[in-house]
Amino acid sequence: MRFKDWATRVLLISLMFMALVLVLIIGRATKLHNNPTTSHISNPSVMAFSQYPQVQFQSAKEPEKKFQNVIKSPVKINKPVARYITTQAFTRYRPSYQVASVDPSNYGERYTQDVNGVTLHNQPIIVIHETGYSASSAVNFFQEAHNDEGVQASYHALVKLDGVVVYLVPPEKRAFGAANSVFETPEGVETVQTNPNLPASVNNFAYHVSLETPPDSYDSSSQQTHSGYTEAQYHSLAWLIAQSQVPDHRITTHRLVDRSGKKVDPINFDGNKFLNLLNTFRQVRPIYRISK
Incomplete structure (x- = not known):
């Protein structure tokens, strides 16, 4: 060739x-x-949202999907006769969100027994707070290690002035949102002591969520009042809590559960506005059972 x-x-x-x-x-x-x-x-935002928080959206058109509680707690759950489902209004409202890590010294596990070995059966509650100063200052404090148990503090989530939801402590963990505290019910008061050196509190069965305080309250002379929270904050707060199965009568404030006499937050909180929004984002659906 x-x-x-x-x-x-x-x-x-x-x-x-x-x-x-x-x-x-x-x-x-x-x-x-x-x-x-x-x-x-x-899509990085989709990846982050699928990892934390683990929220499943559910509208009235999709009742068959499993509902994810906002709060998990080792408590005895009675068989419910009704449950909350989120509405189309909830589906349409999608606030921005951020995830911020919290130092492990500022949160812990939820206990199944108190300091005396008594098994706990408390149903979850939601406690609404305010930050006192900026959202960033609160997050910075939670990210610092604190060895003093009297200083350790955290929320599960907070809502910034612009409505952005900041997820902090996973719902299944015990955030240190209220120190000396009890939750009053018609049947009596609920509180749990998990540390023999500290007063009893609601932390073991509470989900703590805070609103960012408006800047006009940062001056120490005006911390008993301020201009109030933004519309975006009320909407995002209601949107967040609408994802839980916690009933309205077990949603409370830091001021109401506090027993130190020092906590007055959330200041100027419009409870009626919040509940009206909450009821537009979720509705009660009866659970029908077939009698045998």
């Missing part, structure tokens, strides 16, 4: 191989572009 013929054949084979490689590369790129799963995973 002449050298010219051999070189021609080698050139043709090389061109065919290069064309095959080019086709494979184009096909791979097209597959990646059209693959909805890959596109979904590449």
Whole structure:
């Protein structure tokens, strides 16, 4: 075979191989572009939201989906006769959110027994707070390690002035949101002592959520009052709590559970506005059982 013929054949084979490689590369790129799963995973906000918090959206059109409680607690759960489902208004409202880590010294596990070994059966409650200063100052404090048990503090979540929800402590953990505290009910008071060196509190069965305090209250001379919370804060607070199965009568404030006589938050909180919004974001659905 002449050298010219051999070189021609080698050139043709090389061109065919290069064309095959080019086709494979184009096909791979097209597959990646059209693959909805890959596109979904590449969205960092979707990834973050699927990891924390673990919230499942449920509208009135989708009653078959399993509902994720905002708060989990090692308590005895009676069989409910009704449950909350979120509404279409809830689905339409999607606040922005952030996730901030909290130093492990500022939260702990939920206990199944108190300091005396008594098994706990408290149903969850939600306690509403305010930060006192800026949201960033609260987050910075929670991210610092505190060895003094009297100083350790945290919320499960807080709502900034612009309505952004900041997730802090996972719901299944015990946040240190209220020190000396009790929750009053028609049947009596509920409180749990988990540390023999500290007063009893509601922390073991509470989900703590705080509103960022408006700047006009940062001056120490005006901390007993301020201009109030923004519309965005009320909407995001109601949206957050609408995801729980905690009934309205077990939603309270730091001021009402406090027994130190020092806590007055949340100041100027419009409870009626909050409950009206909450009831637009969730509704009660009876659970029907077939009698045997």
